[in-house]
Amino acid sequence: MQANTLLHLSLIQNAGPATIEKLVQALSLEQLDKLYYFSAKDLQALTGISSTLAHCIVSGLQDKKLLEQELTLLERYNVSCTTLYDPGYPALLKNIHLPPVVLYTQGRPLDYTKCVALVGSRKADRYGITIINKLIPELVAAGYTVVSGGALGIDTLAHQATLACAGSTVAVLGSGLLKPYPAANARLFNAIAEQNGTVVSSFSLQCSALAGNFPARNRIIAGLSSACIVIQAAEKSGALITARYALEQGREVGAVPGAIDNPLSAGCHKIISEGAALIASTQDILNLVSDSLPLRSVSLMQPIIKPLQQTIPQTPQEHILLYTQTPISFDELLIKTGLASTDLQDLLFNLQLDGLLEQNFMGLWKKS
Template sequence: MDALTATLALLRLEGMGSARYWQLIERFGSAPAALQSLPDTLLQKLPERAQSQWREYRSRGERCELLAWAQAERERCGEIGVQLVLCGDDEYPTLLAQIARPPPLLYLRGNTAALHLPQIAVVGARRASRGGLDNARAFAAELAGAGFAITSGLALGVDAAAHRGALNAGGATLAVLGSGVDRLYPRRNIPLAEEIVENGGAVISELPMGSGAEAANFPRRNRIISGLSLGILLVEAAVRSGSLITARLAAEQNREVFAIPGSIHNPLARGCHRMIKEGAALVETSADIVEQLGGLLAEPQSQNPDAGPQLAEDQLRVIAALGGDLRSIEQIARDTGEDAGPLMATLLQLELAGLLEQLPGGYQLTGQGARLLRQLLPG
C-alpha cells in the first residue's frame, strides 16, 4: 500500500484529525505502518464507527470499505482534475510544512507551482466597508504586481476583493477553502474561483471531496492561509472575528503581521488596532510590507498623482475635511463653511465618484479617497 492511500484511509477514520495522525507518524514512521498497527490506546478514543472500520480493514485487507473509499476518492479527484499533495512530497509547500501539525494532505485544483510562490495573505471582514474593499483590492493588486501571490479564503468581502485585486494585476492568487474543492463556498464566488484557476492560481482544501462548509472547518482553513504565507495583512476586522484569529495564528507561526489602521469610530477598525497594539506592523502602503519583508521582491510601482480624478475646489475641501475619520454632516459643514444644500450635492458627487461612503453616523473616505487625500497633503 502506498503512503497516499494509507493517509487517505487514516484521515477517513472519524476522530483522527491532524494531531493524532502526526502522533502516529512519529511513532510508526509512515502512514502504511500506522494504519497497520493502530494501537489500542488510540483506537479506544475513536468513535465506534471508526473502530469498526479499522477492524474490518484488519480482517479483510484490500477488500474493506476503508480502502475502497480511499481508492474511490483518488478516482474522483482524477476525474475532475484535483491533485492530491501529500506532506513530504516535493510539491508540498515548504512554509506550510513548518507549522505545528500541518495538513497531512492537500486537495488542489489549479496550478501546483502556485504553492511555491512567495505569498501574502490578505484577510478581513465579510461585511467590509467600501473603503476596506478598496484597500483590499489596491493592496492585493500592488503586491501582486510586485511578484507576490495573494492568499485568502474566498469569502465575501475582503477575501473576494483581495483575490480580485490580484487577478486585475495579472498576478496569481490562492483560495483556501473551509469545504471540499468540489463544493465551493460561498456559491456566489464560484465564478471567481474558476477565474483563479484559469489564471494560474489554485483552490485548496485539506477536506475530503464532498465536504460542506461547516463552522468547525474554518479555524482549520485559517491556519493554512497563514501557514502558506510569509506575512498576513489584516484589512478590516471586528475584535471578535475569524480574521483576527487568522492574524493571531500567523503571529504564533512566526509570520509577519500587518494591519491597516482606520477611524476610531469604525467598529471594523478595532480588530486592526488591537493587532497593532499586540505588535502588528502598521502599514499605509504596500511598500511598507515589502520593506518589512526585507525587500524580498521589487518595490511596487507608486501611484501616479496625476491619474486621479480632477475635482473642483469645493470637492477638495470636503475631502480634506473628512481626513481619516468618520465625520457627521454637521462637522463637515462647519469645517468647509458650506451651506447644507450645496454640501449635500457635493457629498453625493463624491460618493458617486467612489471617493467617500455614507455610514451610520456620517461620511468616511473610501480607499481611493484616502489615497487622494495623501496626494493633497504630502508628508
C-alpha cells in the same frame, strides 16, 4: 502506496494530524501500509491511542470504498492531492505545528515562494475596496502571491483584484473542493484555478462548510504566508483569528488603520495597539516581509540604557524587568539574559502571575 494510505487515514473521522503523525512515527512512512493488517489492540499497543480511536481507525481502513470513492472523484474532477510527505508540499506550511496531512488543490501546484495573506471583514465597505485597489497591484508587481480565504468581502476583493492584475492568488476553502463555500464564489474559484492560481482545501472533496472547519482553514491561510495583513475587521472578526495563528506560527502580522468611528476599524486598531505593524502602504508590507530588519522590529528594539540612570540589577528577575521596559521577544530575552529556555519560561510565567509582566498580541513581553 503510502500516499493512498495517508489519504485513507485522513478520511477517517477523528483521525486528525496528531493521530496520523503518531502512526507515522511508530511505523515509519515506508511501513505505513502495514496498518491494514493491524487490530485495534495492535494500534493501542503501538501508539497509546484510546480504544475508541483505535477501533475507529481499524474500521475506517477496512472500508475500502471510502478511499476508492475519493480516488475516483480526484480523477474525475482533475483534483490534485498532496500529502505532508510529498516533495511538492508547501515548505512554509510544513513548518507549522501539526500541518494538514493532505491538501487538495485545483489549478497551479502550491509552488509559490513569496506569499502574503490579506484577510478582513465580510462586510467590506468603500474604504476596504480603496485599500485593496491600492495594495494589490504593487504586491503583484513585486512578485507576491496573494493568499486569502475565498469568503465574501475583503477575501473576494483581494482575489478579484489580483486576477485583474494578472497576478497569482490562492483561495483556501473551509469546505471540500466539490462543495465550494460560499457557493456565490464558485465562478471566482474556477477563474482562480484557470488563471495561474490555486484553490486549496484540507477537507475531503465532498465535505460541507461546517463551522468547525474554519479554524483549520485559517491556520492554512496563515501557514502558507510569510505575513498576514488585516484589512477592515470588527473587534471580534474571524480575520483576527487568522492573524493570531500567523503570530503563533512565527509570521509577521500587520493591519491597515481606518476611521475611529467605523466599527470595521476596531479590530485593526486593537491589534496595532498590541504590536501589529501599522500598514499604510504596500512598502510597509514589503518592509515587513523583506530579508532585512523589519521596520516594526526597529521601533521595538531595546534602547540603550544609561547605567547611571538605572539601579544595577542583581537577580535574573531584575534583569528581565530591566530588559522588558519596552516590548521584547522571548528569543531576544534568551540572548540578553543568557538563561536556559526552560528557566526563562518559568521566570516569565511567575512574573506574569505576580502582575509584573504582560505579553501583548505579538507575543512580546513588556513590564506592566
